[in-house]
Amino acid sequence: MRGIREKILPPGGHSFRLLKWDRSLGEVETIISPQQSVRVAGAGNRWHFHTEMELTLFLRGQGTRFVGDHIGPFAPGDLVLLGERLPHYWHTNGVTSGLSIQFHFPMDHPFWGFPENLSTAELFQRSGHGMAISGKTAQVISQLMQELPKNTGAAQLGILLIILARLVAAPQPDLKLLSGGAFNLPNESPHQEIIAKAVRHLIANFREEVRLEDLLKLTRMSRPTFARQFKKHSGHSYSSFLNKLRLQAACRELEKSERGILDISLACGFPHVSFFNRLFRREMKCNPTEFRLRVRSSDKPAPSKKSTAPQAEPDPSIRSLFPPA
Structure with missing residues (x-):
């Protein structure tokens, strides 16, 4: 999904920008030092893109993430790497908090003058699809990101390099590509804000x-132009995008509520439960009842028992950087 281009400037004396937020993605601060931060305009709560890569960690909150043509849920611990010019947006439900690193290393940047950094080139290329990071890799990187605000100067840069090295060395199952297509967007397009307005209408x-006629009136486009531009900017047809929004809402209802399948399908905007069931099976590879049983069984805590296994050691890269006082 295309959005409005965000222009990012790292603070003086920094080669990248470190952001934090404690309540809303619209209330973001740039961290200058452990004692100083500056409020900046947050763009994460609307469609946007930028030339910088971004690594975003949610410490609190949940909602729906939009990355390229990907639409999916997020929860605390969600960690995503975004490539250059990849449009993204987090639609949050309530209060959220987290950290984000934004950096830009074009091919003429001194970063590439160090041969040790050449191994990151493939990672940067793959990040054009967006990556959801999980497993041990996510645990280690989350720890490292939370150390960044406590450090300055070369120590901060060193942590970023360790994070990139961890991503390069990550096992394949820990890195999941999100968007089916990569996006290479121009700085400006006359249709970006118009399509973003249509998307906001669909989400709301x-x-x-939702009638197509209402969207045509909202965007002041003809039917062929709207269909072409919506597909070009989002990677989806209008109806496919709408169905994905409704499916995500239905999945949340199935997981959290006791409502019946018919009630959920109607509440999420599906006019016919038969269509909802067919679409759900096609997209989720199971029917709604099976999905509900599966997610609820996976949420049950394992029986408690005293473990004789030794406690996991802190990651050595973290331990060496931050020895105990």
Whole structure:
């Protein structure tokens, strides 16, 4: 999904920008030092893109993430690497908090003058699809990111380099590509804000009947132009995008509520439960009842028992950087 280009400037004396937020993605601060931070305009709560890569960690909150043509849920611990010019947006439900690193190393940047950094080139290329990071890799990187605000100067840069090295060395199952297509967007497009307006309308009203005629009136486009531009900017047809929004809402209802399948399908905007069931099986590879049983069984805590296994050692790269006082 295309959005509005965000222009990012690292603070003086820094080669990258470190952001934090404690309540909302619209209330973001740039961390200058452990004692100083400056409020900046946050763009994470609307469609946008930038020339910088970004690594975003949610410490608190949940909602729906949009990365390129990917639409999916996020929860605390969600960690995503975004490539250059990849449009993204986090639609949050309530209060959130987290950290984000934004950096830009074009091919003429001194970063590439060190031969040790050449191994990151493939990672940077793959990040054009967006990557959800999980497993041990996510645990280690989350720890490292939370150390960044406590450090300055070369120590901060060293942590970023360790993070990149961890991503390069990550096992394949820990890195999941999100967007089916990579995006290489121009700085400006006359249709970016218009399509973003249509997307905001869909997100706000997907539980109701959404008529194509209303979107054409909102965007002041003809039917062929709207269909072409929506597909070009989002990677989806209008109807596919709308169905994905409704499916994500239905999945949350199935996981959290006791409502019946018919009630959920209607509440999420599907006019016919038969269509909802067919679409759900096609996209989720199971029916709604099976999905509910699966997610609830996976949430049950394992029986408690005293473990004789030794406690996991802190990651050695973290231990060496931050020895105990």
